[in-house]
Amino acid sequence: MAQTAVRESFFASQNEPRHKILVVDDNPTNVELISVQLKPFNHEIVKAYGGEEALDIIRKEPPDLILLDLMMPRMSGYEVCRILKTDPATRLIPIIIVTALRELDDKIRAIELGADDFLMKPFNKLELVTRVKSLLRVKDLVNDLESSEVVVFTLAETLEAKDVYTRGHSERVAKYSILLGKQMGMNPVELEDLRRGALLHDIGKVGVKDTVLNKQEKLTAEEIAHIRTHPARGYEICKGLKSLKNVLPAIRSHHERWDGKGHPDGLKGEETPLFGRIVSVTDAFDAMTSNRPYRKGMYPLQAADIFEREINSGQWEPSILRQFIDLVRNSYKERDR
Numbered sequence: 001m002a003q004t005a006v007r008e009s010f011f012a013s014q015n016e017p018r019h020k021i022l023v024v025d026d027n028p029t030n031v032e033l034i035s036v037q038l039k040p041f042n043h044e045i046v047k048a049y050g051g052e053e054a055l056d057i058i059r060k061e062p063p064d065l066i067l068l069d070l071m072m073p074r075m076s077g078y079e080v081c082r083i084l085k086t087d088p089a090t091r092l093i094p095i096i097i098v099t100a101l102r103e104l105d106d107k108i109r110a111i112e113l114g115a116d117d118f119l120m121k122p123f124n125k126l127e128l129v130t131r132v133k134s135l136l137r138v139k140d141l142v143n144d145l146e147s148s149e150v151v152v153f154t155l156a157e158t159l160e161a162k163d164v165y166t167r168g169h170s171e172r173v174a175k176y177s178i179l180l181g182k183q184m185g186m187n188p189v190e191l192e193d194l195r196r197g198a199l200l201h202d203i204g205k206v207g208v209k210d211t212v213l214n215k216q217e218k219l220t221a222e223e224i225a226h227i228r229t230h231p232a233r234g235y236e237i238c239k240g241l242k243s244l245k246n247v248l249p250a251i252r253s254h255h256e257r258w259d260g261k262g263h264p265d266g267l268k269g270e271e272t273p274l275f276g277r278i279v280s281v282t283d284a285f286d287a288m289t290s291n292r293p294y295r296k297g298m299y300p301l302q303a304a305d306i307f308e309r310e311i312n313s314g315q316w317e318p319s320i321l322r323q324f325i326d327l328v329r330n331s332y333k334e335r336d337r
């Protein structure tokens with residue numbers, strides 16, 4: 001008895017931040033059982049008695065952790081888990097599967113769907129509390145990372161906003177990249193990485209001198225070399241953030257060329273990561289269709305015609321460029337020309 005009390009006070013530290021935990025089970029007794037066990041820990045417990053109800057709650061106000069039953073009528077825990085882990089907005093919420101199933105196959109299936117941990121029914125209180133605590137700690141770290149990310153994205157936005165001619169460039173490149181990625185059959189998580197990579201692709205320009213960046217006259221060889229440092233600079237800025245790991249290729253490799261004559265690494269063909277090959281196309285498209293101090297931007301269909309003529313020029317991957325040309329031609333009517 002005394003031992004239990006010590007354990008409780010150990011886990012129920014008053015310094016712990018308050019978290020929201022969602023308990024999902026079609027059996028109200030099980031929901032109560034878990035809620036009672038977690039009561040001393042100052043968490044906010046939210047209850048759902050079915051998959052759909054859980055998804056409703058999560059969409060309105062995402063919890064910090066979900067305890068999820070597998071076997072529920074209508075929508076199973078597997079389905080709930082799959083939906084949450086394939087949606088970029090909810091995939092980082094830790095899920096603990098609470099199940100009476102002892103079969104290895106069921107566990108493997110839930111792991112494949114992205115579940116973070118398991119508890120076997122009937123569960124041991126100490127085990128429940130330990131797992132909840134450790135996953136909440138992970139969630140807090142993820143939240144910290146997300147706030148560091150916000151700083152990087154704000155930096156990218158501020159950088160562009162300085163110049164009327166680049167304002168909105170990365171947003172548009174992100175929009176075109178997502179359309180292209182969808183066309184290529186990417187899943188929502190890949191699309192989200194692609195979107196973030198496209199938003200940050202030019203962040204390294206923060207280290208390029210304004211006088212060079214904004215120069216209207218022809219650039220000297222030295223100035224060109226200086227501007228060309230921006231992909232590697234961007235990579236250096238973002239590589240410390242683990243959460244940006246998957247977006248680094250879009251930053252470092254968006255000026256590579258299919259024929260190997262690009263920079264900074266001179267990668268050839270599929271050596272250039274896919275995100276780099278995609279953003280090199282959408283970046284060029286936005287440059288062609290945007291106004292510059294010395295010229296007006298061209299119409300999208302004119303840009304598509306130029307791409308068509310240049311499809312085998314060696315700059316871009318032909319099959320990606322083909323898909324993008326088709327996308328542009330399907331999105332604009334001739335009269336927009």
Ligand SMILES: [Fe+2]
Binds near residue numbers: 202230254255
């Ligand atoms: Fe660039």
